[in-house]
Amino acid sequence: MSEKKKAFLIIGVFAAAYFIPLGEERVRAAILESFYMLQDYARAHVLTCLVPAFFIAGAIGVFVSQAAVLKYFGQGARRVVSYAVASISGSVLAVCSCTVLPLFAGIYARGAGLGPATAFLYSGPAINVLAMILTAKVLGPELGVARAVGAILFSIIIGLLMAFTFRREEEERMEGFAALPVEDSKRSLGHNAIFLAAMVIVLVFGAWGQPKEAIGWAQAIFSVKWYVSGAALLAVLFMTFKWFDAEERVEWMETTWGFAKQILPLLFAGVLIAGVLLGMPGRDAGLIPARWVAELLGGNSLGANLFASLAGALMYFATLTEIPILQGLLGSGMGSGPALALLLAGPALSLPNMLVIRSVLGTKKTLVFVFYVVTLSALAGWVFGIFYPVVKVAG
Numbered sequence: 001m002s003e004k005k006k007a008f009l010i011i012g013v014f015a016a017a018y019f020i021p022l023g024e025e026r027v028r029a030a031i032l033e034s035f036y037m038l039q040d041y042a043r044a045h046v047l048t049c050l051v052p053a054f055f056i057a058g059a060i061g062v063f064v065s066q067a068a069v070l071k072y073f074g075q076g077a078r079r080v081v082s083y084a085v086a087s088i089s090g091s092v093l094a095v096c097s098c099t100v101l102p103l104f105a106g107i108y109a110r111g112a113g114l115g116p117a118t119a120f121l122y123s124g125p126a127i128n129v130l131a132m133i134l135t136a137k138v139l140g141p142e143l144g145v146a147r148a149v150g151a152i153l154f155s156i157i158i159g160l161l162m163a164f165t166f167r168r169e170e171e172e173r174m175e176g177f178a179a180l181p182v183e184d185s186k187r188s189l190g191h192n193a194i195f196l197a198a199m200v201i202v203l204v205f206g207a208w209g210q211p212k213e214a215i216g217w218a219q220a221i222f223s224v225k226w227y228v229s230g231a232a233l234l235a236v237l238f239m240t241f242k243w244f245d246a247e248e249r250v251e252w253m254e255t256t257w258g259f260a261k262q263i264l265p266l267l268f269a270g271v272l273i274a275g276v277l278l279g280m281p282g283r284d285a286g287l288i289p290a291r292w293v294a295e296l297l298g299g300n301s302l303g304a305n306l307f308a309s310l311a312g313a314l315m316y317f318a319t320l321t322e323i324p325i326l327q328g329l330l331g332s333g334m335g336s337g338p339a340l341a342l343l344l345a346g347p348a349l350s351l352p353n354m355l356v357i358r359s360v361l362g363t364k365k366t367l368v369f370v371f372y373v374v375t376l377s378a379l380a381g382w383v384f385g386i387f388y389p390v391v392k393v394a395g
Helices: 003-019 027-065 064-071 079-093 100-109 114-126 129-139 141-165 167-178 190-204 216-243 245-279 289-297 303-316 324-330 335-345 351-361 363-387
Strands: none
Touching: 003 289, 027 100, 027 190, 027 245, 027 289, 064 079, 064 129, 064 245, 079 114, 079 141, 100 114, 100 245, 100 351, 114 167, 114 363, 129 141, 129 167, 129 324, 141 335, 190 216, 245 303, 245 351, 303 363, 324 335, 335 363, 351 363
């Protein structure tokens, strides 16, 4: 951090401490709410979601050859292959908008093109099979199908738009990767694939939450999650000491720690800010009253859809929490179009998520990515609201 940034940080902290009206009950409640939200985030996501994701990102950075990443995600890869792999691999993980960040940073640093990388970044939290099923069950089949179709299409469209918008910068970046010497992998591609697959199993099953709706297969997975995750973890430990030497293990830990240092402080800061402004989802404790949000989401105007998309992009939704929140909002008069706009933008973006994306892509690319997600989500919601002004919500 430069001396100028340090000075602005010190001045900002001083100004906040000096001017925050702590005598106001709403302000005190919002500050306390931000720490409740941070605690909930730490308990629900860090150990079972982020920590495995950091280790996977570190493994990608050390054990996966750059040639393999460039083959499937680089500039020379066929678009059909690269975007299909990006969207499918993202949807298989079914992680939240924050957990996908270390994985995105890992493949991007390894040479993935901006288009496939951002397709993966969107698809991971947005294309969640269980979320699609619960959306159809609770919020109606129309919203469920529209969410599924929209999320799959958007992952590809947004990736293509990002690649086209920054095509010249990407060409220069890819030339830099092409100039690097080809690495000799100490293991076969199959060994690396099995190792990464075992870590993905630890992440997916360890983070699997208990479904609140009666979905048999989801409950069955939840009942065995720790057995499967524990067995996969033992397999990872066995392979780590069997297949990798001490130098590689040290490099893996250093790379993993590097991602954690880059991402965790920004995530925690973002969660605190989101908690102060909006409070935890479903609770009216932030500086922005929940009734303001509800009042602006009625009908199907472009403004209502844009507001829903932007609000969803700023809020933090843990996986599946957006469904009961929207159930309540729809019952309070929210339009079906804004509901879809929030479903398409909310899971894929959040304020903490944006701060980390900026540290990886820079301010300009991050703003363009957010613009595409918010705009496309708003337009999709507006069109959906024209054809389906009313949806049947479970009681």
